[in-house]
Amino acid sequence: MDPVTDxxxxxxxxxxxxxxxxxxxxxxxxxxxxxxxPPGEIFGLLGRNGAGKTTLVKILLDLVRPTRGATxxxxxxxxxxxxxxxxxxxxxxxxxxxYHTAESALRFYGGLSGLGGxxxxxxxxxxxxxxxxxxxxxxxxxGFSKGMKQRxxxxxxxxxxxxxxxxxxxxxxxxxxxxxxxxxxxxxxxxRGHTIFLNSHLLSEVEQLCDxxxxxxxxxxxxxxxxxxxxxxxxxxxxxxxxxxxxxVVAELGALAASVQATADGVEVELNDEAGIDAVVDLxxxxxxRLRELTRRRHSLEQVFLSSLRDAxxxxxPGITPPKGPAP
Amino acid sequence: xxxFLALLGDAWRRARDRRxxxxxxxxxxxxxxxxxxxxxxxxxxxxxxxxxxxxxxxRIRHGPASFGIILKLRRxxxxxxxxxxxxxxxxxxxxxxxxxxxEIADLxxxxxVARALSGRSGPWRDAAPLTARQRMxxxxxxxxxxxxxxxxxxxxxxxxxxxxxxxxxxxxxxLEGKWHFKLFFGAADVPIDSMTPAEVxxxxxxxxxxxLAGVFGMLVxxxxxxSTLPDLMQKGSLDLLLARPIGRARLLxxxxxxxxxxxxxxxxxxxxxxxxxxxxxxxxxxxxxxxxALPTTAVFAAVFPVAMLVGVVTRHGNFAxxxxxxxxxxxxxxxxxxxQIVGPTLVNGSMWKPALEILWWITPKTGEIATxxxxxxxxxxxxxxxxxxxxxxxxxxxxxxxxxGTTALFAAFFLGATILLFRRRDF
Numbered sequence: 001m002d003p004v005t006d007x008x009x010x011x012x013x014x015x016x017x018x019x020x021x022x023x024x025x026x027x028x029x030x031x032x033x034x035x036x037x038p039p040g041e042i043f044g045l046l047g048r049n050g051a052g053k054t055t056l057v058k059i060l061l062d063l064v065r066p067t068r069g070a071t072x073x074x075x076x077x078x079x080x081x082x083x084x085x086x087x088x089x090x091x092x093x094x095x096x097x098x099y100h101t102a103e104s105a106l107r108f109y110g111g112l113s114g115l116g117g118x119x120x121x122x123x124x125x126x127x128x129x130x131x132x133x134x135x136x137x138x139x140x141x142x143g144f145s146k147g148m149k150q151r152x153x154x155x156x157x158x159x160x161x162x163x164x165x166x167x168x169x170x171x172x173x174x175x176x177x178x179x180x181x182x183x184x185x186x187x188x189x190x191x192r193g194h195t196i197f198l199n200s201h202l203l204s205e206v207e208q209l210c211d212x213x214x215x216x217x218x219x220x221x222x223x224x225x226x227x228x229x230x231x232x233x234x235x236x237x238x239x240x241x242x243x244x245x246x247x248x249v250v251a252e253l254g255a256l257a258a259s260v261q262a263t264a265d266g267v268e269v270e271l272n273d274e275a276g277i278d279a280v281v282d283l284x285x286x287x288x289x290r291l292r293e294l295t296r297r298r299h300s301l302e303q304v305f306l307s308s309l310r311d312a313x314x315x316x317x318p319g320i321t322p323p324k325g326p327a328p
Numbered sequence: 329x330x331x332f333l334a335l336l337g338d339a340w341r342r343a344r345d346r347r348x349x350x351x352x353x354x355x356x357x358x359x360x361x362x363x364x365x366x367x368x369x370x371x372x373x374x375x376x377x378x379x380x381x382x383x384x385x386x387r388i389r390h391g392p393a394s395f396g397i398i399l400k401l402r403r404x405x406x407x408x409x410x411x412x413x414x415x416x417x418x419x420x421x422x423x424x425x426x427x428x429x430x431e432i433a434d435l436x437x438x439x440x441v442a443r444a445l446s447g448r449s450g451p452w453r454d455a456a457p458l459t460a461r462q463r464m465x466x467x468x469x470x471x472x473x474x475x476x477x478x479x480x481x482x483x484x485x486x487x488x489x490x491x492x493x494x495x496x497x498x499x500x501x502x503l504e505g506k507w508h509f510k511l512f513f514g515a516a517d518v519p520i521d522s523m524t525p526a527e528v529x530x531x532x533x534x535x536x537x538x539x540l541a542g543v544f545g546m547l548v549x550x551x552x553x554x555s556t557l558p559d560l561m562q563k564g565s566l567d568l569l570l571a572r573p574i575g576r577a578r579l580l581x582x583x584x585x586x587x588x589x590x591x592x593x594x595x596x597x598x599x600x601x602x603x604x605x606x607x608x609x610x611x612x613x614x615x616x617x618x619x620x621a622l623p624t625t626a627v628f629a630a631v632f633p634v635a636m637l638v639g640v641v642t643r644h645g646n647f648a649x650x651x652x653x654x655x656x657x658x659x660x661x662x663x664x665x666x667x668q669i670v671g672p673t674l675v676n677g678s679m680w681k682p683a684l685e686i687l688w689w690i691t692p693k694t695g696e697i698a699t700x701x702x703x704x705x706x707x708x709x710x711x712x713x714x715x716x717x718x719x720x721x722x723x724x725x726x727x728x729x730x731x732x733g734t735t736a737l738f739a740a741f742f743l744g745a746t747i748l749l750f751r752r753r754d755f
Contacts, residue, residue, distance in 0.1 A: 023754070061571045064754040081575045089571035095564035097338070099345035104337070111334025112572040156568065166571075 012072070013039040013164050013195035014060065019069030021055055021219075029055040031219040032069070037212075039163070042186065042196040044206040046305055047216035053199050054092065056216070057166055060197075061089060074164055085114070088162035090153045092169045092199070098142035102133050102152055105141060106159055113160045127155040130185065132178075146173040154182065158189075165189065168199040183209060207231075207301045215308045222308045230304045235274035236297035239281075240266040242290040249287045256280055268297065331574050332582045339556070339586035343594060346552040352545065356598040359536050363605040366532070367510035368501075368525045373426035376505025377495050378409035380474045381430050384441060384467070401441055403433040412494065422478055422496035424503075429484075430467070430491040442466035460488025471495050475503040475524055475714060501526040501610075502714040526710055527718060529610050533617045534702050536602050537624065545595075549628055550652045553587045554635040555645025557746075562643075566755050576751045584636065584743060588629045596621035616708035623701030630692035630735045631656045633742035640749050659691040667723065692738045693731035700728055 014037035021030040029052045037043045047053045058064040060071050062078050076083035096105050106124040110116075115123060128134050131151040141149065150173045157165060170186075171179040186196055186209055200206050206213060207227055214224040223230060245267055253260045256279050257269040269280055277294070284291060299307075343349045384401055409428040412418055416427055432438045439458045445466050458466070464481035471479045476495040484490040497503050502524045509518045509528060520528065539545060560566055560583070569579060600618045607613035631652045639648035666688045699722055706718040 058567075058755070061567075063567060063570050081573045081578075083573075084571060085573040087571065087573075089567065091564055091567035091571075093564045094568055095562055096568070097342070097559065097565065099341050100338075104341060108334050108338050109568060109572070111330050111337070112569065112574055114330055114573060116330040116333075 011038070011075070012036045013041070013074055014043070014197060015072040016056070016060070017070050019056070019059060019071060020067045021052070021059060021064065022067045028219050030059070030066070033216070033219070033221050035214055035221060035224060037195060037197060039195050040190065040193045041211045042190050042198060042209050044198045044200065044210035044213040045216060046200075046203070046206060046213060046301075048309065051216040052219040053216055054168065057089075057168060057197070057199060061087070061166065086160075086163040087166065088157035088160065088164070089166045090157040090168060090170055092172070094149075094153045096141045096149065096152065098140065100141050101138050102128060102141065102144075102155075103137040105152065106156055109156045110159050115160055123159055123161070127158050130158070131155045132181075147175060147178060150174050151178065154185075158185070163194055165194060165196045166199075167196060169201065170198070171200070171202065171205060179205070203301045203305060213301070215305060217309050223304070227301065231298045231301060235271040235276070236268065237271070237277055237280070238263065238266065238268045238293075238295050238297055239284065239291065240293040240295075241284070242292050245284070245289055246287075249284065249289065252283060252287070253280060256283065265292075331572075331578070332585065335579075335582040336586040336589055339553070339583070339590040340593070342556065343552055343590050348548045348551040349594065352548040352594070352598075355539070355544070356601065359539065359598075360601045360605050362511075363532065363536075363602050364609060365511060365513045366606070366609045367508075367514060368528070368610045369508045369510075370500045370525055371503050371505035371507040373424045373495075373497075373500070373503070373505075374409045374411065376474075376503055377426040377428050377471075377476075377493070378407050379506055380471055380476075380504070381405060381407045381409075381428055381467070381493065384438070384470060401434070402437050405433050405438070406431040416492070416494060418480065418494055422494075423498050424500050425494060425496040427492070427494040430493050432463070432489045432491075435487065435489055438463065445470060458488070460486060463488040464491065467491065467493060473717065474505070475499070475717075477711070499526070499711050499714065501529075502711055524714065525610065526714060529606060529614065530702075530706060530709055530718065532606060533602070533614060533620070533705060536599070537617075537620045537701065537705075538698070545624065546628065546631070546656050547653060549591055549594075550631065550635055550649045550656075553591070553628075553632060554639065554649025554652055556583060556587060557636050557639035558643045558645040558648055561640070561755070570755060577747045580636070580747050580750055581743075584632065587632060588625060591628045592621055592625040595624045599624075614705070614709055616705050620701050620705060623697045623704075626697050626732065626735065627656070627692070627694045630694065630697075630739045631659075633739050633746060637742050637746040637749070640746050640753075655692070656694055659694045662687045662691050663693065663695045689734055690738065692735040693726060694735075695723075696726045696731040697735065699723055700731060 014035070016033055016035045019030050019033045020028075022028050033052070033056060045053050045056065055064055059066050060073060060078050061084065062081075065079075071078045073083040074086055078084075100108060103124060106128065107120060110120045110124060125134075125137075128137050131154055133148065133151055133155060136144070136148060141152065144152065150171075154167075154170060157167065167186075171182050174182060183205070186198075189196060196209075198206065198210060210227060212224065212226050213230060215222050245262065247262075250260055250262050250267055253267060253269060256276060257271050259270045261268045269277075271277060271280070281291065281294065382404060384405065407428050407430055409426060412425050412427045418425065418427075435457060442458055442463060460483040464483060467481055468479040471493070475497060477497045477499070478495065480492075480494040482492040484492060504524050507520055507525060509520050509525075510516065511518060523531070557580075560569065570576065574582075596618055599621050603614050603617040606617075634655045635648040635652035638651040639645065642648065662684065666684045702722055703719065706715050706722075710718055
């Protein structure tokens with residue numbers, strides 16, 4: 001049975017089932033990738049250069065044919081052109097024919113997506129305005145800056161108001177103000193129920209935007225989960241106090257926690273059970289310690305990402321379980 | 329349909345942007361200005377009749393090319409051309425009538441040329457003298473070939489040495505004779521005595537068509553469109569296209585059709601401008617000339633798939649254009665070798681002949697299509713007699729079904745191979 005024809009696959013915005021890709025010359029770009037992106041989610045795909053991220057996106061868009069496995073977009077096998085009827089795509093390093101103006105390029109790509117007439121004119125005007133290109137609409141693309149080309153790329157991806165958007169480095173070459181605007185646009189789309197598949201090296205951006213993240217390494221999906229799941233550091237808490245905590249009190253905490261470490265402004269405790277934090281707070285208050293802040297410790301996405309790689313570079317944070325095989 | 333219109337619009341923008349097409353437009357403008365600078369003065373019927381009778385001759389052709397010898401009267405006849413008079417008793421309703429009294433200076437000499445004219449050439453001395461009727465027929469036939477539509481001859485004596493000749497035509501522009509053709513707004517005056525004004529107009533049209541459909545035009549068009557697929561397949565470009573809800577085969581076919589239609593539009597506009605300017609100057613509007621854009625486009629449509637295939641394989645625009653041009657040139661060479669040089673003369677019967685035959689069948693018939701276009705132009709522009717004369721000047725062409733059919737098969741083969749390759753590739 002085709003793994004992506006099951007009920008879950010049909011209901012997913014993106015369904016990938018055991019996809020392998022081996023290019024000519026024996027390069028294994030993907031090794032049995034399986035993932036599922038439900039509708040209305042912003043999904044981030046992370047990986048080093050050459051990890052197979054772009055290959056996966058290209059397979060989803062039928063630019064590259066998988067050696068094995070199957071994929072679906074919005075419930076339709078992605079080999080079929082109609083699977084891309086409601087899909088927008090911003091490739092990395094995209095290149096527009098430079099004889100087009102911003103407006104004629106949108107008319108061209110909109111026409112290929114099946115938009116026409118007054119609707120196309122209306123949508124083109126809207127996205128050009130939304131991405132700050134209204135005044136440059138009649139200028140030839142060959143005179144555009146990198147940032148303008150990137151914004152035009154986003155405009156063409158948003159043009160047909162697709163239910164599913166693939167964005168490869170969407171903020172590449174865009175200034176900080178533009179980045180904030182793009183993030184705003186993506187959040188707005190998410191609120192309206194659109195699904196966004198994001199490829200980005202900007203981990204902070206992924207962390208801010210994405211509901212779920214997958215990490216690809218050497219063609220294998222090594223991690224997949226919500227940001228909270230991935231960055232969770234277990235029952236590890238930082239307690240900040242108004243005054244230095246006496247060493248005797250720190251020693252007393254040792255009986256309640258798996259490990260205790262004094263820090264500049266308090267202590268960091270690792271508990272066996274997160275419910276144990278109540279006992280820690282009670283003890284500190286009983287010893288007259290004035291508490292200022294209690295925070296749950298998390299790893300940064302960067303730490304998670306670096307530690308997920310098979311040949312993780314030195315400096316990857318300890319305590320994060322290294323990958324042992326493909327994630328489900 | 330919307331996708332096709334989008335790709336058509338893209339091809340049009342590409343054409344407008346390419347420098348080579350700008351050069352083509354500039355050349356077309358120069359050609360239009362040249363056409364506008366021409367002045368035509370139709371031949372004077374009386375002068376023409378006098379010239380024709382004085383130059384009673386037979387051109388004897390040798391071989392398939394237009395080499396030949398001219399068999400002329402050794403002794404000049406006496407020709408007294410004049411305006412028709414009442415006593416000439418001519419039928420009513422004739423246009424552009426001229427009459428002449430014609431005295432043959434040497435009957436043997438005349439009969440020799442007349443026999444050659446009628447295909448009855450034989451030994452000079454032993455041949456029997458022609459009758460008066462035969463001499464009149466020879467003159468009538470000769471004059472009709474010069475473009476006269478109605479010829480009346482009457483013998484003034486029994487031998488037919490003294491004749492009355494009256495000739496008329498409705499199509500003065502198709503009358504061969506002495507007339508003047510002015511170039512560059514009258515700056516250059518070219519006296520013409522062997523071509524009709526209509527033939528000159530058609531020759532100008534054919535020259536324009538050859539310029540645009542020939543090597544220069546194809547060079548420009550293939551340079552402009554040859555890089556279509558390699559450009560489209562650049563990293564980052566193709567992703568934007570293939571991520572649309574359109575199949576690869578359809579994308580290629582629409583791209584092909586868009587380029588072909590754009591070329592049709594470009595050439596039709598150029599031919600149209602030339603036809604209007606020529607028409608304004610000659611008084612003879614040739615809308616069939618605008619239709620010559622069709623064979624030009626057919627030639628482009630036949631060789632463009634070669635550029636597409638090479639473009640998909642190499643992803644190099646210049647290679648693609650050069651390959652298509654080479655194919656275009658090779659097709660012409662094969663056709664020329666087959667019909668003019670190797671076929672009938674040098675290697676008849678050798679192994680080269682079937683090899684050339686096979687090559688001819690599989691290559692596009694670009695030359696034949698151009699000739700068929702010229703024939704179609706002549707057929708619509710000239711009277712039946714004028715067309716017959718015009719047809720004899722053109723190289724022999726394959727029949728339209730063979731020429732267009734085998735060319736379409738050639739294009740379909742390359743287009744099919746391109747689609748097959750394009751569909752299978754990872755991008």
